[in-house]
Amino acid sequence: MKLEQGQKLLMSTLRPIVSERTDIGLFRLLFGLFGLIFLGKFVVKAIYRVFFHPLSGIPGPLLAKTVEWYLVPAQASLQRAHRLRALHQRYGAVVRVGPNEVSLSGWTAYRDIYSRNTTKTEHFYKDTRLTGHENLFTFRNKEAHAARRKLQNVSYSQQSILANESFIAEKADVLVKRIMKNANEPSSSPTTDVYPLCGLFSLEVILGSAFNRHYGESVNGDSLALLKAIECTGVAGQVKTALPFITRSRGIYMPGFLGHCFRQWDLWEKMTQQLSEEFQKNEMDADAAERFTVTPMVKHEDTFLHRKLNQQEIIEELMGLTFAGSGTTSTTLIYLTYSLARNAPIQDRLRQELRGVKDVTIKGVQDLPLLSAIIKETMRLYPAIISTLPRVLDRAMTIDKHILPAGTYVGMQNFVHQRDSSVFHQPDDFIPDRWLINDQDKLKEMNAALTPFSAGPRNCIGQNLAKAELYLATAKIFNSLKLGLNSSMTQWDMEMEDRFAMASRGKRLLVDVEVLSRQD
Numbered sequence: 001m002k003l004e005q006g007q008k009l010l011m012s013t014l015r016p017i018v019s020e021r022t023d024i025g026l027f028r029l030l031f032g033l034f035g036l037i038f039l040g041k042f043v044v045k046a047i048y049r050v051f052f053h054p055l056s057g058i059p060g061p062l063l064a065k066t067v068e069w070y071l072v073p074a075q076a077s078l079q080r081a082h083r084l085r086a087l088h089q090r091y092g093a094v095v096r097v098g099p100n101e102v103s104l105s106g107w108t109a110y111r112d113i114y115s116r117n118t119t120k121t122e123h124f125y126k127d128t129r130l131t132g133h134e135n136l137f138t139f140r141n142k143e144a145h146a147a148r149r150k151l152q153n154v155s156y157s158q159q160s161i162l163a164n165e166s167f168i169a170e171k172a173d174v175l176v177k178r179i180m181k182n183a184n185e186p187s188s189s190p191t192t193d194v195y196p197l198c199g200l201f202s203l204e205v206i207l208g209s210a211f212n213r214h215y216g217e218s219v220n221g222d223s224l225a226l227l228k229a230i231e232c233t234g235v236a237g238q239v240k241t242a243l244p245f246i247t248r249s250r251g252i253y254m255p256g257f258l259g260h261c262f263r264q265w266d267l268w269e270k271m272t273q274q275l276s277e278e279f280q281k282n283e284m285d286a287d288a289a290e291r292f293t294v295t296p297m298v299k300h301e302d303t304f305l306h307r308k309l310n311q312q313e314i315i316e317e318l319m320g321l322t323f324a325g326s327g328t329t330s331t332t333l334i335y336l337t338y339s340l341a342r343n344a345p346i347q348d349r350l351r352q353e354l355r356g357v358k359d360v361t362i363k364g365v366q367d368l369p370l371l372s373a374i375i376k377e378t379m380r381l382y383p384a385i386i387s388t389l390p391r392v393l394d395r396a397m398t399i400d401k402h403i404l405p406a407g408t409y410v411g412m413q414n415f416v417h418q419r420d421s422s423v424f425h426q427p428d429d430f431i432p433d434r435w436l437i438n439d440q441d442k443l444k445e446m447n448a449a450l451t452p453f454s455a456g457p458r459n460c461i462g463q464n465l466a467k468a469e470l471y472l473a474t475a476k477i478f479n480s481l482k483l484g485l486n487s488s489m490t491q492w493d494m495e496m497e498d499r500f501a502m503a504s505r506g507k508r509l510l511v512d513v514e515v516l517s518r519q520d
């Protein structure tokens with residue numbers, strides 16, 4: 001009744017204007033009024049953001065200063081990191097990339113941002129939960145995170161990695177055999193796609209170190225099914241982030257490839273549950289069991305929760321670790337193989353260096369200068385975590401004379417500062433020798449600017465494991481094989497996509513394989 005009266009009053013007020021001066025209908029007028037109000041609000045907000053906002057003095061594109069979605073098109077085309085690099089080249093080390101968001105490119109800011117004074121942003125990290133629970137990667141609460149990290153640290157200590165060394169080495173041998181398999185068969189071409197083989201290698205290492213689960217030499221086992229399920233989940237996760245109404249439980253009913261990806265997510269969870277149950281059923285000597293990732297989670301209390309984790313929380317952690325640890329290490333190994341397959345002289349020098357080593361063990365190879373330089377240079381040029389690690393400032397911070405107030409969103413990206421030409425000459429080229437110089441000051445600067453595993457309390461918990469895998473696999477591959485890039489590979493195949501974690505566009509790496517005898 002009140003509504004009707006209101007409408008009548010509005011009509012009687014507007015009628016003289018409408019009917020006498022124009023032939024615009026009432027609805028068109030109202031529509032116009034709302035449009036004007038909306039536009040007015042937008043203009044006032046934009047003027048505030050551009051001229052009066054605390055970040056107004058920070059350079060950046062006008063559109064980025066006014067709207068939150070400035071980077072969305074770059075993100076949708078998987079080129080966010082590339083766009084940010086171009087922005088830094090144009091605007092300098094501190095760029096405003098959103099009304100309340102700043103990107104930094106000077107490596108000297110890295111430790112300030114990631115070692116203290118910041119918290120992970122909610123909007124990004126909440127979306128990376130896999131079953132709805134928190135995991136080590138997603139926590140925002142610092143005390144909750146520290147307790148979970150303490151619970152898991154033991155599994156990733158150098159001591160645990162050395163205890164697991166024999167099976168990591170065994171997996172690296174299996175990788176070499178799988179690469180050789182094609183080359184050895186006279187009927188088949190000596191060309192191998194190492195892309196899926198690197199994926200299987202890093203996944204099987206994680207499954208071994210988490211669940212003491214081992215796979216044979218065949219590539220067609222359960223681990224391949226799991227690898228495909230994890231890759232598909234990545235796609236489903238991105239769809240869910242972009243279109244939040246497509247929840248995981250709704251997604252499984254979608255037709256076609258997308259529905260398939262959501263169902264694969266369920267399959268991954270089920271397989272993880274099975275692996276965890278099998279591990280927990282097996283009686284094992286308590287000391288021996290401690291080095292497997294599941295054990296401390298099952299046996300010890302989380303000191304923040306004051307209780308042990310329940311099975312669902314354990315599954316979330318295990319899926320999180322598998323996701324964080326498999327694609328990252330395999331992408332690094334893929335780009336390392338790609339870089340050497342294109343560079344026969346460096347391969348030969350590496351082989352010479354390796355021939356001087358009696359046994360390929362972690363301790364035996366971790367200090368080899370050229371091998372270390374090759375691994376570092378791969379992580380510099382092709383960072384497995386390519387994109388912004390988004391944070392929010394807990395307190396105000398001054399950077400390059402700019403004051404960033406508490407609450408500002410800040411972020412840096414390995415792809416940008418690890419290609420900074422003021423630190424790395426010819427920054428877009430693969431030059432392992434840049435790490436083999438005697439200038440200690442320069443080396444110190446380059447090492448400080450190399451942050452593939454991040455820094456501070458949220459740095460990579462799995463970095464000892466990742467390094468062990470990279471050292472052992474690289475040494476074993478290039479000791480036994482000479483690889484050349486197959487002529488069908490194109491630059492497009494190896495273009496880097498920014499999916500937060502990096503992935504190559506073509507999802508293949510074809511190499512021509514020559515098996516070497518010990519004398520070669």
Ligand code: HEM
Nearest residue numbers: 136137324325328329384385389453454458460461462466
């Ligand atoms: C070359 C290989 C790897 C690279 C380049 C890498 C890189 C990173 C980076 C940059 C972060 C910080 C992410 C952020 O702040 O949002 C991170 C965190 C993390 N990584 Fe890795 N990672 C690698 C391998 C692994 C492995 C093998 C595992 C485990 C098996 C692992 C597990 C994790 C976890 C659980 C976190 C979250 C840690 C926390 O917040 O406390 N990563 N990694």
